[in-house]
Amino acid sequence: MEADRARFELTAGPIDAAHLTGALADSAAGACVTFEGRVRDHNDGRVVSSLEYEAYERMALREGAAVMVAALEQFPIISAVCVHRTGHLSIGDTAVWIGVLSAHRDEAFAACRYIIDEVKSRVPIWKSEHFAPEIVPRPETV
């Protein structure tokens, strides 16, 4: 069933990349490509302290599932999983995780790239960054 081979999830809790990678198993798979998007400490020249992801959940789940099914149809892969965070994230936290299994590496890399690009453009999730206050140098004292 396609839903078992191509899964999209939202989670408000931490993403355990090691666990997700370990759960990807198929004896026909010669390639396992994973992508992990993490919260970085800067954007547009400003220092980021943390951020929030907000999802329009009903549509996000449906669009996300459609992206995964499209990946299965367009690439000769065995299975694919994508998990996206919601809520408050700190620097270094995993925001999105994608794993793709296929017989050979080329299609796994291509499908993984396709999934992250499509998720970013099609799935209604918004990011709100919290910026660190600018540090103003103290005036010199005599």
Place this chain on the structure above:
Amino acid sequence: MAVDTKSILVEYYAFFREAIGRKGETIVTQAATARDLFAEIDRKYAFQTDHEKIRVAVNDCIVTWETRLADGDVVVFLTPFGGG
């Protein structure tokens, strides 16, 4: 001719939720299309955003601004997505 009044649930996310300060509201309106409804809400809240970049979803599907609204529809206005 009877006035076509309908009750629409508008859910707010991201920019709109922050601008309005709530997650949604039920609006009783005579707006015929999604465009009419947005204009009505924009008059009420005077959103400071680039309207060209906003899209609209009715009942969880992205639709054109000319889509006609029906009583009980759920409408969401969408700023550019930022996931990933």
